[in-house]
Structure formats: C-alpha cells, structure tokens
Amino acid sequence: MSGKAVKAYEELVARQVEIARLGSIMGLLGWDEQVNLPRAASAARAEQLAYLMGLMHRRATAPEIGELLSIVEGSELVADPAGDAAVNAREWRRAYDRLVKVPPSLMEELERQISLSQGIWVEARRKSDFSMFSPALERLIALRKDYARAIAPAAPLYDTLADDFEPGATAEELARVLSGLRDALVPLLSAISGSSRRADVSILRRDYPVERQRIFAQAAAAAIGFDFRAGRLDASPHPFCSGIAPGDTRLTTRYDPRQFGQAFFGVIHEAGHGMYDQGLPAAHWGTPRGTSAGMGVHESQSRLWENFVARSRPFWQHFLPRAQQVFPDALSDVSLDAFYFAVNHVEKQFIRVEADEVTYNLHVLLRFELETALFSDQLSVRDVPGAWNENFKAYFDMTPPNDALGCLQDIHWSGAAFGYFPSYSLGNIFAAQIYAQARKEIPDLEEGFTWGEFAPLLSWLREKVHAHGMTYRAPQLIEKITGGPIDHRPLITHLQAKYGELYGL
C-alpha cells in the first residue's frame, strides 16, 4: 500500500515537473515578448503562448492527476504536514480543484489575449491614449470574470482572482489591511508635507548616461547577491523579474538618462525577487516545495532589498563613493546626507513604481478600489480614466495630466493580473516584519552594509524564507520567522522613525 503511494507520488512529481517545464517555456516566451519581440510578431507569439497554455492546462487537469493525488492524500506520505509530500499534495490539490473547473479553451483564449494586449498596452501608453487599450481591457476583464465564475460561481469574483496570488486572501480582508495602512500613512504624509525640510532632488535629475547606469546597477545587484552566472539584466518598458528555470532568472528595468533612481531601485527591487527565485531549493524545482510562497512573500523580498537595504544610509555609505566614480559629473559635489535624503524624498507623484515608501501603499489602495469596482460591476471600463483621476485627486490632491501618467502606467492589467496589486502592500508589511527580525538576529547587520557586506542578510533570508518554498503559507511563514501574526505596525514604526528623522517630525 505504501509502495503504491510512493509510486503515485513519484508519477505526480514527474507530471508536475513536465507541467512546470511547459510553464518555464512560456516564461521565456513572455520575457522575450517584453524584451525582444519584433512588432510584426505579436500574433505569432500570441498563438505560441495560447498553444502552450492549452497544452499545459490539459496536462494539469488530466483525470490521472486527481486519481494519483487521492492515493497520495490517503497515505502516510502526508502524515507530517510540513513534509515535502504533504506540502506538494496540499498545493497540487488546491491548484487541481481550481483548474479542472476552467475550460481549456478559456485558458487558451486568456493567454492569447494577454499576449496580444501587451503590445497594445505599450503602444497606448506611449501615445497616452486609453481608447486604444480599452477594447483589450474589456476583453481581459470579461475573460477573467468567466475564469473566476468557473472556479467559484458563488464567491465574489475578486476574491477568486486575489486567491491566485495570495492563497486565502479576500477582498474584505485586503480592504481592512489597506485601510489600516492608509489610516496611519495619511497623517504621516500630512506631517511630512508640513515640514520645512526638503531634499534636493535635482541631484538625481542630472546626466546619468544609460550605459553607466546599467553597469552600476548590475554591479550593485551582484554585490547584494544576485548571481549573474544564473541570470541577466535587460531593458523593457516595465521592470520585471522572470524566474524562468533553474539557473535562468532574468531582471529588467527601464532607463532615463536624466534620472538616477528609477532604473537603479528598479534593478534592486527585481534583484530581490530574483534572489528569492535563485534561493528556492533547486532539487524541488517544478513542485510547490520548490516554489515561492505566494506573491506577498515574493514582494517582501523585493521591497526588503529595495527599501530597507538600498534606501538605507549604511548602504549609501558604501555605494555613494562608487557612484561618484561612475558618475563624476553628476555626483562629485554631493554629500552622503544630501544623497540619502534625495533617494528618500517623499513626494506625491503620479507613477507607482517611482513612489516613495510613504505614498506607495496609497497607489496600491487606489488600484485595489478600482479593481474591486470593475469586478463587482460598479465601474465600467470606459469610466476607468475618470475614476482613476478622481480617486487620485482624493488621495494625492492632484490630477494626472494624461493617461500614461494615470491608468495606463502599469503592465498588470494588460497581463490580466487583476488582484495582484494588494500583494505589493502585503509585501511591504511582510518586509518590515522580516527585516525587523533580521536586525534582531544578525549582529551588526547594518554596520556590515557600510563596508559592502550583504551576505549575512542573504544567508539569513535563504534560511528563513527561500529554503522553505511553499511549505508555509504567508501567515504561517511570518509566524515562524517572527513568532507573531501578520502585523502592519512594524512597517508604520519603520516609516515613522525613518521619515521622522529625515523630516524632523
């Protein structure tokens, strides 16, 4: 009986690795679409992806998977809930029960439309013309509604979508978390606005030649621990990280020759994602045990490196002299204090990925509110630009001058990734909790940054986060690391302390 279960488990692993291999091939095609694809090839790429998605979906919903899974679930293999087999069986079951409800034709059509919509979005954003993008957005929303309805006819559609990124999340709970953040952040933002201190941000808007930006950012990503023998860095319209396959993790960023921060912090953010992917246990690749623990945890890794490390004073104590060597014209007259303040300058602005730590979560909240309205039919696509601008005005007291700086700025909707945005805020919260714990456990953590030592932090994250794969869901993982539940207060404490000092509050 046990022999039968072991055999069933082994066959399941083999099948799931095959499915993951198809996913990794799709990952490469998706990366290439963002980075390299000639314009005329959009349709061909969409067909390639739709075909692979159909293939993958049929493999993932084969009745044999359900049968094999039942054998494993009824065996002693799953006795230890944190054991490899139990973790895999738990997540396979969850995925299988969801996927079998979705027709393959819907999955193919979604993938095809996502692929086609990427190019349309890039063009629409370039021309700042929402009307170019809205038919594609209509289609993607309609398809995602069909998808959510197929999986859970009775549940709020948004819950089903968010659950893909954050298992167990609901719109109600996310609203509670996000408004908790808002309630603490709005007064902080208001206090900062009232401060007479102002960073000199003009130092970040000097000449920063693109090729030098690339070299500097790549060197910094390598210094904090991203392994470029097993990865690369390219340019794309929207920064992202793609963990394609073992040994193949790819970062992208975008460059502005008159702006330092966007590309640099984009690279560090994506390198945070990338180091998580590179730290997942390779022996378990293709199974949940070797996969990340949801997008909130994934974003915690990117935000931790971006904000808690790369926007810290010790980090720049080490890197500013190096930046001055690479950008002598722009930076030779800049002090550490001035630079540190500039890269932490708080300012209401239009673009989420360029937002500071204080305003960032308000950008997320805005998107979350629009998405939940779209999926509960309280907002129609044609009203998106108006609703965006209205909500933006409410949170930031200013109105985007065009849709490129408004509702067209993010790649997520063109990828039908509705329900993703809250993961960013969860990531911020988790990052603060995890980082606070790291400071307790690693002696002289930030002192090490001043001489360029980041390995102790990466090793600690490898052990505490990366090595576990999907063994624990986010709440359990946070509990295991910090001894307590998910809690937004460490983030607030961090922001109050840091910005209180910077702005003399």
Next chain:
Amino acid sequence: MSGKAVKAYEELVARQVEIARLGSIMGLLGWDEQVNLPRAASAARAEQLAYLMGLMHRRATAPEIGELLSIVEGSELVADPAGDAAVNAREWRRAYDRLVKVPPSLMEELERQISLSQGIWVEARRKSDFSMFSPALERLIALRKDYARAIAPAAPLYDTLADDFEPGATAEELARVLSGLRDALVPLLSAISGSSRRADVSILRRDYPVERQRIFAQAAAAAIGFDFRAGRLDASPHPFCSGIAPGDTRLTTRYDPRQFGQAFFGVIHEAGHGMYDQGLPAAHWGTPRGTSAGMGVHESQSRLWENFVARSRPFWQHFLPRAQQVFPDALSDVSLDAFYFAVNHVEKQFIRVEADEVTYNLHVLLRFELETALFSDQLSVRDVPGAWNENFKAYFDMTPPNDALGCLQDIHWSGAAFGYFPSYSLGNIFAAQIYAQARKEIPDLEEGFTWGEFAPLLSWLREKVHAHGMTYRAPQLIEKITGGPIDHRPLITHLQAKYGELYGL
C-alpha cells in the same frame, strides 16, 4: 469522397501547423540559447528542448497523419503536382516516412545533447581545446549514426544526413560537384597568387567601433530590404539567421572592433537568409508550401546578397560615402577602388566564414571530406584535429596554429548538423545562376545599386524564388528560373571575370 479528402487535408494542415508551432517555439529557445542564456541554465534549456522535441516528434509521427495523408494522396487534390495540396502531400509523405522510423527517445536525446554541446563548443573554442569538445562530438556522431541507420539501414549514412538539408542529395553527387569546383578554382587561386597586384587590407583592420559597426550594418541590411519591424539583429559567437515565426526573423553576427568585414558581410549574409524567410508566403506558414526549398536554395539567397551584391563595386559606390561618414577616422582617406579591392582580397586563411569567394568552396570541400570519413568509419573523432590540419595543408599550404582556427571554428558539429556544409557550395552555384538570370531580366540592375536601389532585385527574388516555398525542389527551381539544369559554370565565369579584372589576370 472529395469532401472526405478536403476534410482530411484540412485536418492535416491544422496538425502540421501545430507541429510547426512547436518548431517555432524551439526556434526561439535555440536563438535565446545562442544570444542570451545564462551559463548556469544550460541543463534546464537542454531539458526544455528535449521535451519539446519529444512532443513534436510524437505529434509528427502520429498514425493519424499517415492515414490522413493516404486519403489525400488518393484524391484529386493532388492532381496538379505544383498545386498546394500536392506539394504539401509530397513533402509531408517524405518527412513522415523518415520520421516514423526514428524512436522519440532518440530524437529527445539528440536534442538534449545538441543543446548541451553548444555551450561546451563555445568554451572549447574560446580555449582552443579540442579535447574539451571531443566527448560531445563523439556522442553527437554516434546519435546521428543511429538516426541515419534508423531511417535507411542500407544507405550510406552520409547520404541520409545530407538528404535532410538537400532532398535527394548523395555523397557521390556532392563529391562530383565539389571536385568540379575545385578543379576550376585551384588554377584560379594559383593565378591570383602569382599576380603582383595586392589589395591594401590594412584599411579594413583599423578602428571600427562595435556600436558603429552595428548601426552601419543594420542600416545596410534595412536598405537592401530586410524588414526590421519583423526582425532584429543581435550578437552571438557564430553568425546565424533564425526564421522563428511569421514576423519574427532574427539575425546575429559577431563583432571585432579592429576588423570591418567580418560583422558587416555576416549581417548581409544572414539578411539574405532573412529576406528569404520574410518572403515566404505567410498564408502557408507551417506547411511545405510556405517553407524554404532546402538549404542549398537558402544559402543561394544569403550568398547572392553577400557576394554578388555587397561585394560588388556598384554597391560600394553607394555605401562607401556612407561608411566614411560613420567611420571617418578609418575610411576618410580610402578610395572606392582601394575599398572594393580590399573587400574582395583573395587570401588563403583559416576561417571559413571570413574566406573570400575564391577559396570558400575549398573550405567546404575539406569539411565534406572529413564528414564523409567520420560517417564511413574511416576517421575517428580523436584524429579530427590531425586530419583537419593535414587536409588544410594540402589545400592551402598552411597549418592552423590552433584548433580554434581549425576544427573548432564552426558551430555546425555542435548542432549535429553533419551533412550541411555542401549546401554552402550549392548555394554559391545557385546564387551565380540566379544572379546571372536577374541581370538579364532586370534592366539596369547594378546601376540601381549605385544609388541605393535594391528593391527591383528583391522583388524579382520574391517572385522567382521566395513565393514558391517548397513547390519545387532545387533542380526544378533552377530550371524554372534559368531554363537549364544546375550548372557550376556561371559561378566560375563570375569568379574568373571579377578576379581576372581585380588581379589583372
């Protein structure tokens, strides 16, 4: 009955397009492997490719394909042998009858070893160490022998391999063609060696900054008609062209900042391939009707643009002033005559892809002789460097100083593309025949080059070659275009006239 055949044909087309789609995905993975792949990802990429190859092979050898094909073959759909259905049925049958004899596991293993061998070859070439590459070469030869034996147990193995690139070719016939060329070229080469005229090749070995080379070559490729909306240009260790999918044709080259010709003529060569791919009838994509007519014809397109166009005096009448703008330091003192002579300088040298038109086919002959010896067990892998150098000495009266300049120089063996090299010489022969005909039919063809007009030639090639896809095999296509059989004399006439004038023979 006819309805049944029509339905069978439609299903066959759908199945073959699906197979072609898998091939196009493999094409992207192969391109990415040469251009982008992080070193640590070799094994993962090999597994992806092996998996797709297995999938494709199983699809391509499904019994239903044979059954559907029989229905089509017995119907009136194939009455006109140049009709779409007849052309497709003819080539599907040929491919199917070959493929069903090869076990899927062999195809997967071949693909896996090819992928793994690429990285090994790159390293071995870099270190000029044949012993690093020889185990991979042993494996690839053994697998290709198994492959050839599976397809045609009684036939000479090399014939079966060459047939993949040049349908109907045999080692005996190729030997006849190549020795015919040799007999005419050796005296020509000897006459040139005896001439007192010498080109000043130092003008091509000045400072040519890589980024400017890229811009200049890309502009020239666009000017002759390669469509960059539907393609791109990158760098890789060995230049190649990959026609991945409709709208997605990718060229690569390699740059030397102290050498002008290698990258430039490489790009024009690959653009010749690329324009053929871009000119194939897109409506027939995925079927033989929309596929190139074998590698000899493919090479005719690259060699025609590279040698007959881009190494001509009228071409440089137009482009030299432009080159002088891009490379003022290197070229401002260079006359048209000097430049034209330099890019047509005949010299025995070690690297095939840098060889001039006169010596090129001798490089091919050398490889052909080694390959036929390897596949008839008259040569073992460990003796390859010695045999290479010995034959090289016989043809060129000099010995490669190392294996990077000798038997490690070409990518083909690491791709298990044994039997490919003769296609280059066939391409040279076809190119001369096709170009001689173009000169007859297009008024003022070369005069147009002097003011940058290449569209008449491309349109003519589109109509005479590209539009036909695989409708005609190479001999029929040449007959259709020139009214006569395959004939190496136009190539010899061209070389004698051109080099007779340059070297005052």
